[in-house]
Every structure is written in C-alpha cells, then in structure tokens.
Amino acid sequence: MSLATQTPPVEIESLVQRREVGYSLEAPFYISPEVFDLDVAAIFAKHWLFSAAESEIPDAGDYVTIDIGPYSVIILRDDDEEIRAFHNVCRHRGSRLLNESCGSIGNIVCPYHQWTYRTDGELIFAESQPHTFDRSRFGLKPIHVRNVAGLIFICLDENPPADFDEVAQFLEPYLAPYGLPTAKVAHQIDLPEEGNWKLVMENNRECQHCDGAHPELVSAYFPLFGYTEEDITPRLRPAFERYQVAAADLERACSLSGFPRDERRELDNRPTGFQLSHLPLDGAGISFAPDGAQVCKKLMGSITDPKFGDLSLHMQPNSWFHFLSDHAVVFRVLPLSADKSIVRTTWLVHPDAVEGVDYDIDSLTAVWRATNNEDRELVIGTQNGVTNPGYVPGPYSLVEDDVEAFVNWYVKRVDDYLES
Ligand code: FES
C-alpha cells in the first residue's frame, strides 16, 4: 500500500481556502489521493498541456499516446498530414485502442473486435452490425489540439482556455527560427519521479538549489540567479562583468537577426500561465556543456550565430523548454499518482545533424541527464519531508517568486474549478 492511500480523507475546499499566501502548500496537496483526483479534474483535464514535439510524429500515420490520470489520448498525424488528437477509447465497447507509447499505423484497428478507424477518426469497419447501423455516429472522440511552431498542446476540456490563442501568437515568432516542426528527435528519456507533480514543477521553478545540486548545469549559467546589480558582492563581480559582456553580445545577435526581444512573465494571472526569457550563457556561451561549448555542429533552423543564449519558456501546468542555437531540450511532467510523476525529456537537433558526426548522444544529453537525476533526488527528499507529520508549510524566499507564481496559479485554477 502506498503512503498516499493511507492518508485520511481531506476537506478539499477548506484546504484550498485556508492556503497561506507566501508559504508552501499544506501536506495533503502533495500526498492526498483526493487532491490528486482534483488535480486531474481541475488542472490536467481543463488546461492546455504540452504533450509532444511535432517532430515525434514526422510522417502520416505516426502517433504517440499520452496517459493523463484515467485519460489516454492518441496524438497522430493523419493521412492529410494534419495533427489530430482523440480519446484512446473504442466507440464499440470501450477497449483501449493503442497500447504502445508511439508507433505508426495505416488505420486504427481496435484489438478487441476490430472496429477500424481512419487516421481522421472516422469509423470505416464494424463487423456484424445491423443494416440500420450508422457508422458516421461512431467516429473517435476528438480532443482539442494546437501546434505552436512545432510544439503540440492538447486540452481535454470541451471548452479550452481561450487565452491560449494569444499566448501562441506571442510565442510563434520566437520559436519559428528554431525550425522545430522539422527538427530531429535525437534522444528521449522518461524519468519516473517518486514525488507529487507539483513538487516536480516547484523544483523546476527555482534555482536557489542549483549552486549546490547542479554542478553540470551551473557551469553553463551565470551564477547570478535572483541577484540584482546592487546585490553583487566582490566575489560575484567577475561573473557579473562576464554576464554584462555576454548580454550585450546577445542583444547584438538578436538585433542583427531580427529576433524579437520582449520578455514576458505571466505565470499566475491567466489560465495559460507562461514565462519567456532569453538569457546569455556563461563560458563559451553556446550550449549546455560543462564549458558552455557547442554540442551539435549544425545549428537549429535559421539560427546563424552559435552564441544565441538560452531562450527559456515555462508553461503552466506541466512544461518547460530551453531553445539553444545548436539544440532544443523540452520537458513534460505528467502525474501518475499523488506521490508519483513522470518527466519526459526530449532533445531536438537540426534534421540534417548526423549522430556520431555532428553530435554524440552522451555530450548532447550529459548536462540535463545529470540535472534531472539530481532534481529527482531533491523531489524524493521533499516528498518524504511533506509526508512526515512534522511538516508545516514554510515561507518562500525572494528568489522563489516563480515557485510562488506556480502555486498561486494552481490554487486559483483549483479554486475556480471548485466554485464552478
Ligand atoms: S471494443 Fe473495440 S471493437 Fe469492440
């Protein structure tokens, strides 16, 4: 029996209402099966979720499946190259249709009694039905899907948050130069984490822990997280001076290539909360490598300057992205139970980049493989801590404003759901 199933039932509404702003959440938010069910219903079944990179399904008939709580979804490229999403449920007697996490199909054939659906969801074969049977009434149930410059988002709700259009429109010019729709999936890792999905996200939303926990990652970043110029100590002065030079170089590179420069942070004031920033990298200033060096010889899309910094995108509730000149790395978190989650990391490179010639998987993935494993340990530690009856919520620091924004967003969305 898991710890989650041993917890007593919780009064969800009072739990949400008595949440103290500026403090971490009470334990049941992280360990209660009732809150887990609420999270699926109020967050994952209501909001736009980053689900896959378009380049995971490059050809007609290619599909991925994605499990979200009790839901299972098929995302595929149909015969007309259109990207579609369907509930992974047969319209006959409900069997799951596709059991693999990815693959390629001509039609979708139910393994139970072979009802057969075209890739656009239309039912084309159902054996032994009466002559009055109307096949057109039993196509696959569609799910809202949007492709934002090569990133596929789905929303399970029939009325998805309408503000997604504006967010997509804002993001597209930033993402387009990276050529994501035709990029190549160089590598993908699924990392199970023994922690509530919110702890995984909260851990991602601050880097106060990075100095001690992530030696590989911090060598690519300037060690200035959360500092303003007034806070710069003599010890940090050399790093700050390097940063100023790199920031000016990045500014110049963006302006030369006509790359937009408006940063936006709207993490907790809209249904589709997001943040986009574009920061220079330390060392060689190119990529995620111990010395900031390039890890793939071919640059992404139409990017021509290797020193193009880290275009970083955070989206509520379940994703974050880093777009670099030579590769992109995209992250998706899905909840498995109150105390288990799964983090998928996908590395994308230029479609012509050849493994062993332009990049090798070990160097390409080293920094984030290490960082993910280190973060996993931190999440386990926090899950163990919040499960301890001695846990009480603690205050956020000044450099944890994105954690707080994530939690504010979450509580507001849950509160709205309960009210409705
Ligand atoms: S349940 Fe799918 S064909 Fe019967």
Ligand SMILES: [Fe+2]
């Ligand atoms: Fe981390």
